[in-house]
């Protein structure tokens with residue numbers, strides 16, 4: 322999959338920009354604050370309906386503007402050419418596919434896949450569990466047909482159960498919601514288990530390349546409730562505790578995963594740079610598995626790679642990427658320190674004050 326054209330209006334310091342992208346490496350170079358990350362944010366927004374940067378969504382809209390919009394022409398081997406867009410007006414996101422508004426954003430999000438490594442990506446390893454759950458679920462959304470149905474059923478049952486708990490309802494009145502929650506919750510966990518069983522071997526391969534000094538790595542996926550127990554039994558057993566707290570304390574909304582290494586058994590044993598490389602391995606492994614499972618590489622965004630990794634690791638990442646067929650959007654204040662392989666098709670753009678000009 323590749324983005325042929327990306328148009329952005331009123332996103333951060335970009336008032337209006339249109340960029341024709343190449344199929345291989347697209348290099349965006351410019352000073353601090355020029356608007357490089359904002360362009361990656363625009364691409365990511367089409368695929369996730371949120372930014373990878375934390376903060377209020379309103380801060381994405383250029384100061385003084387009413388709304389923002391992002392539009393892309395996306396080419397994919399299986400679906401041909403699609404014109405996709407996302408617009409934020411007041412409090413509402415509106416998606417567009419091939420010239421018409423979509424009902425909700427699901428239809429849009431299915432059309433484009435973008436993964437991103439950026440300065441906050443180490444949070445995938447060392448940050449809160451929510452980021453790690455979202456990471457898995459983004460992939461499930463694309464590869465598991467039942468994912469949306471299962472997740473919707475689960476969230477509806479969770480909302481109902483929590484509201485009953487807060488109103489002091491107990492006993493048999495909770496039964497139907499416990500049953501619905503357990504049913505969807507077990508299904509969700511089974512999807513996550515299937516996914517990590519395919520994804521983790523890819524992570525291992527990349528960790529061997531990027532972090533050989535740490536030895537073998539292993540993955541722990543926790544479901545969000547006691548290992549080996551049935552979720553329905555756990556919900557029943559926790560009712561009183563949940564009532565006191567006013568919310569449900571077990572289930573896939575509490576799931577998490579972690580990666581540990583022979584030479585770094587705890588997360589705290591990793592340096593910040595090693596955390597970043599581990600996050601890079603997780604993200605690139607996800608991209609590669611996506612390509613295997615769907616037949617299309619997602620677009621890969623790498624923000625400020627040279628400041629995130631040392632020259633040796635930067636070269637290792639770029640050389641791995643060269644061997645794949647993905648479109649890459651790479652930003653930096655300067656060109657990568659490692660010489661880019663001659664056979665890597667590339668385009669370079671100069672970025673200044675939210676304007677993008679292709680360098681010939």
Ligand SMILES: Nc1ncnc2c1ncn2[C@@H]1O[C@H](COP(=O)(O)OP(=O)(O)OP(=O)(O)O)[C@@H](O)[C@H]1O
Pocket residue numbers: 332333334335351352353354355356357358359360379380381382383384625654
């Ligand atoms: N809502 C907004 N309205 C207008 N300008 C904004 C808004 N939010 C952020 N900016 C500005 O947008 C500019 C672009 O930021 P961006 O993070 O894209 O820069 P960058 O080129 O990636 O820089 P760096 O190399 O420092 O990471 C910054 O100058 C920032 O102050």
